[in-house]
Amino acid sequence: MAGIGLLVFGGIVLLRYPNKPGGKIAIGSLEVSSVGAGLPLIVLGVACILAYARTDLPDLRLPATSTEASTSTSISSCFDRYLSELPADRQTTLEVGASDRNVLSSTQTKTTPIALLFNENRNRLGAMVFNVFPTDDLFRIDTIIDANCQPIEQFSNASRGGDKNILQNWDTLQMTLNNSSYTLRLGYSEGEVEVNAFKNFTP
Known part of the structure; x- marks a missing residue:
């Protein structure tokens, strides 16, 4: 409304009082000056209308995130849910080719699950949750999931x-993850619980 009012008032001043002293309006690098007062008022009115239109119109732009970014976020979220009950110090990320990695120290409890997250070239392959039973010298696998957080049975x-x-x-x-062994x-x-080696399997 203010913009329309300034527009109308500027028009009246420009037509009826052309000799009324004018002035200068500068917005950034844009500058408007006039001997009469009407033209600067009109410019100011137009600027108000445009500013209102920019804030009032719905945002029709495409979402800032791409499909790839959205997919990455979704995968990250599903792994977060998969590991939600495990503290960070019981989660270890392994890159293909890793060897002699300590995943649980001697001071950490052996009575709760451990998680391994598998990567290849920093891309998530899957993850595994397992338990260790020191007195029996064995490990029991709870679940293994692929890159889409789906349980796998090919292991x-x-x-x-x-x-x-x-x-x-x-x-x-x-194990087979994403069609590779x-x-x-x-x-x-x-x-201590250790990973002696994690690598691609070639028969």
Whole structure:
């Protein structure tokens, strides 16, 4: 309303009082000057109308996030949910090719689950949650998920066969993630849980 009022008033001044002293209006690099007072008032009115229109019109721009970014956020969220009950100090990220990694220190409890997150070239391949039973020298796998947080069943104890969810100390787990095979060798020594090697599997 203020903009329309200034526009009308400026028009009246411009037509009826052309010799009324004018002035100068500068907005950034844009500058308008006039001998008469009407033209600057009209310019000011137009500026008010445009400013109101920019704040009142709905934002028709496309979302700032791309499909790829949205997918990445979705994947991150599903892993966050998968690991929501595990504290950060019981989660370890492994890049393909990693070896001799300590994933649980001797001072940390062995009575709650441990998580491994698998990456290849920093891209998430999947994750695994498992438990260690030191007195029996074995590991029990709870779940393994792929990059889409879907449970996988394509894994086995490559060292001895049998129950695929159970690994004896230093056994090798073989699993298929995103149509590729990987091996993971877990061990327990002097109170520490270690990953001896995580790598691509080539028969």
